[in-house]
Amino acid sequence: xxxxxxxxxxxxxxxxxxxxxxxxxxxxxxxxxxxxxxxxxxxxxxxxxxxxxxxxxxxxxxxxxxxxxxxxxxxxxxxxxxxxxxxxxxxxxxxxxxxxxxxxxxxxxxxxxxxxxxxxxxxxxxxxxxxxxxxxxxxxxxxxxxxxxxxxxxxxxxxxxxxxxxxxxxxxxxxxxxxxxxxxxxxxxxxxxxxxxxxxxxxxxxxxxxxxxxxxxxxxxxxxxxxxxxxxxxxxxxxxxxxxxxxxxxxxxxxxxxxxxxxxxxxxxxxxxxxxxxxxxxxxxxxxxxxxxxxxxxxxxxxxxxxxxxxxxxxxxxxxxxxxxxxxxxxxxxxxxxxxxxxxxxxxxxxxxxxxxxxxxxxxxxxxxxxxxxxxxxxxxxxxxxxxxxxxxxxxxxxxxxxxxxxxxxxxxxxxxxxxxxxxxxxxxxxxxxxxxxxxxxxxxxxxxxxxxxxxxxxxxxxxxxxxxxxxxxxxxxxxxxxxxxxxxxxxxxxxxxxxxxxxxxxxxxxxxxxxxxxxxxxxxxxxxxxxxxxxxxxxxxxxxxxxxxxxxxxxxxxxxxxxxxxxxxxxxxxxxxxxxxxxxxxxxxxxxxxxxxxxxxxxxxxxxxxxxxxxxxxxxxxxxxxxxxxxxxxxxxxxxxxxxxxxxxxxxxxxxxxxxx
Numbered sequence: 001x002x003x004x005x006x007x008x009x010x011x012x013x014x015x016x017x018x019x020x021x022x023x024x025x026x027x028x029x030x031x032x033x034x035x036x037x038x039x040x041x042x043x044x045x046x047x048x049x050x051x052x053x054x055x056x057x058x059x060x061x062x063x064x065x066x067x068x069x070x071x072x073x074x075x076x077x078x079x080x081x082x083x084x085x086x087x088x089x090x091x092x093x094x095x096x097x098x099x100x101x102x103x104x105x106x107x108x109x110x111x112x113x114x115x116x117x118x119x120x121x122x123x124x125x126x127x128x129x130x131x132x133x134x135x136x137x138x139x140x141x142x143x144x145x146x147x148x149x150x151x152x153x154x155x156x157x158x159x160x161x162x163x164x165x166x167x168x169x170x171x172x173x174x175x176x177x178x179x180x181x182x183x184x185x186x187x188x189x190x191x192x193x194x195x196x197x198x199x200x201x202x203x204x205x206x207x208x209x210x211x212x213x214x215x216x217x218x219x220x221x222x223x224x225x226x227x228x229x230x231x232x233x234x235x236x237x238x239x240x241x242x243x244x245x246x247x248x249x250x251x252x253x254x255x256x257x258x259x260x261x262x263x264x265x266x267x268x269x270x271x272x273x274x275x276x277x278x279x280x281x282x283x284x285x286x287x288x289x290x291x292x293x294x295x296x297x298x299x300x301x302x303x304x305x306x307x308x309x310x311x312x313x314x315x316x317x318x319x320x321x322x323x324x325x326x327x328x329x330x331x332x333x334x335x336x337x338x339x340x341x342x343x344x345x346x347x348x349x350x351x352x353x354x355x356x357x358x359x360x361x362x363x364x365x366x367x368x369x370x371x372x373x374x375x376x377x378x379x380x381x382x383x384x385x386x387x388x389x390x391x392x393x394x395x396x397x398x399x400x401x402x403x404x405x406x407x408x409x410x411x412x413x414x415x416x417x418x419x420x421x422x423x424x425x426x427x428x429x430x431x432x433x434x435x436x437x438x439x440x441x442x443x444x445x446x447x448x449x450x451x452x453x454x455x456x457x458x459x460x461x462x463x464x465x466x467x468x469x470x471x472x473x474x475x476x477x478x479x480x481x482x483x484x485x486x487x488x489x490x491x492x493x494x495x496x497x498x499x500x501x502x503x504x505x506x507x508x509x510x511x512x513x514x515x516x517x518x519x520x521x522x523x524x525x526x527x528x529x530x531x532x533x534x535x536x537x538x539x540x541x542x543x544x545x546x547x548x549x550x551x552x553x554x555x556x557x558x559x560x561x562x563x564x565x566x567x568x569x570x571x572x573x574x575x576x577x578x579x580x581x582x583x584x585x586x587x588x589x590x591x592x593x594x595x596x597x598x599x600x601x602x603x604x605x606x607x608x609x610x611x612x613x614x615x616x617x618x619x620x621x622x623x624x625x626x627x628x629x630x631x632x633x634x635x636x637x638x639x640x641x642x643x644x645x646x647x648x649x650x651x652x653x654x655x656x657x658x659x660x661x662x
């Protein structure tokens with residue numbers, strides 16, 4: 001039903017600011033201060049004076065962030081040429097350095113040394129030091145990608161870093177000195193020379209503090225934690241990791257721009273810090289008992305909650321998103337909260353319910369687990385094959401069987417999952433019990449939350465709730481028509497009071513005005529849409545234009561504040577996310593959090609128009625009769641499972657309920 005769409009115009013000026021700051025200070029994370037009262041971020045002046053060079057630089061950064069390293073290389077080369085023409089030799093050199101890094105990321109490491117020599121030799125001493133730091137990171141990227149033997153790359157990087165460190169200390173360039181020493185410490189960490197690695201990292205911390213480089217301080221604490229853990233000093237490692245996470249949480253606004261050979265900057269530079277702390281806490285919890293055991297589990301759970309909030313802020317590039325913590329809800333009767341976390345050597349299942357916190361360790365390598373999740377997602381979208389059941393059963397054994405005794409003991413009727421990474425891309429409802437051959441949704445209601453601290457679970461008073469229905473049944477913008485949308489609207493509208501905006505009436509201005517004029521408790525959108533890795537590329541289709549996730553969230557949020565009435569449920573019934581893209585699935589959760597809606601109902605992939613209509617109509621009928629949101633979805637999914645023509649999970653499992661399940 002949904003087709004992949006080209007993204008809208010790049011906001012090049014904003015991107016230019018970010019990338020130009022990065023190349024000047026040569027940092028992996030550029031964090032900037034936030035005014036806590038207004039949540040407005042500061043701005044930086046670009047160092048490239050000419051717009052033409054800055055535009056090419058920004059295009060390179062956008063391509064790099066999207067993982068298109070060849071396009072990034074070409075754009076950076078263009079930026080270098082333009083900067084040189086405009087008389088900015090320093091900007092030209094920085095652009096060339098980025099072009100070289102993009103080439104290495106694309107797999108082209110030929111003549112790396114010669115190109116670096118050509119770049120570094122004519123530069124003045126100060127610029128040469130900055131370029132040397134950048135070049136050292138490029139060598140390490142080449143090693144990580146096996147483009148160059150590790151020993152050779154590490155030796156080249158170390159030589160550049162020593163030179164840069166000496167110049168920076170001699171010239172009181174504390175920020176540059178901090179990165180040179182810290183990255184040199186990383187080289188020694190790679191080689192197992194832990195004493196030298198620790199000394200260099202501690203020196204990097206001193207100069208980072210002196211320079212006020214908060215964005216570097218968390219990195220060096222993280223590095224110290226890794227070094228101490230490798231050296232067997234887990235207590236000291238835990239202190240360093242706690243400090244690193246504390247700093248990240250304090251920054252609130254994290255702009256993760258990593259030119260380190262990965263388009264997933266958050267996954268490279270931020271998420272691992274939280275997971276390292278989580279891992280250390282659970283290792284200590286293995287031998288702890290009583291209150292100490294519960295305290296460690298509670299801190300581990302809080303670390304996951306903080307990670308979820310940080311990732312949503314990064315996805316929307318919004319420092320205010322998720323900044324207000326809600327009341328935790330893991331003690332709601334007959335509810336069990338599950339945090340499944342894939343670590344490198346095992347799967348950890350943290351559960352929270354009426355009996356407190358518990359953990360279960362499942363031995364499986366993260367690569368094997370990710371592959372099973374990937375296969376299940378792809379298999380679910382193939383309605384002509386039942387091979388997906390093999391992985392659905394294997395994942396049931398891994399994720400559900402270990403917590404089965406607790407589900408039974410506490411008489412749980414709703415399983416609330418807080419998924420991390422690839423777990424976001426699969427519907428837990430489609431996991432199948434290998435003994436009974438029943439899907440999980442046949443055993444229990446299932447809901448997804450981005451985090452318990454981001455969720456406000458309250459029952460919905462459906463009988464007293466008005467609904468705004470907006471839909472597209474016709475072909476718009478070259479997309480296929482959705483003829484069953486008209487029938488869907490005709491059947492759900494009589495269940496609730498409200499208003500309908502269908503086809504040409506579903507314009508952005510009309511939608512915005514309708515929300516501003518009346519306190520609708522349910523907003524139902526039946527139209528094409530797609531969620532991608534960055535929120536700016538994700539959209540819902542109105543008749544006159546594509547509406548970005550940021551815009552949709554802001555519209556709903558402004559209307560909610562204006563009428564002082566919460567949106568109980570936001571339904572997106574024809575949108576999808578790309579298979580295997582766990583960042584895209586953040587959009588489902590994020591749009592609910594960003595808009596202030598208590599819950600959202602959305603689809604992970606596009607399903608037939610007729611099946612969507614059947615499921616949605618049954619869902620709203622159950623909701624109108626007084627069922628909880630989770631139970632209403634369960635009954636709607638069961639109605640399709642019971643029909644042989646729609647029993648394949650492709651038809652019903654795509655629908656997921658996010659946030660409040662009551």
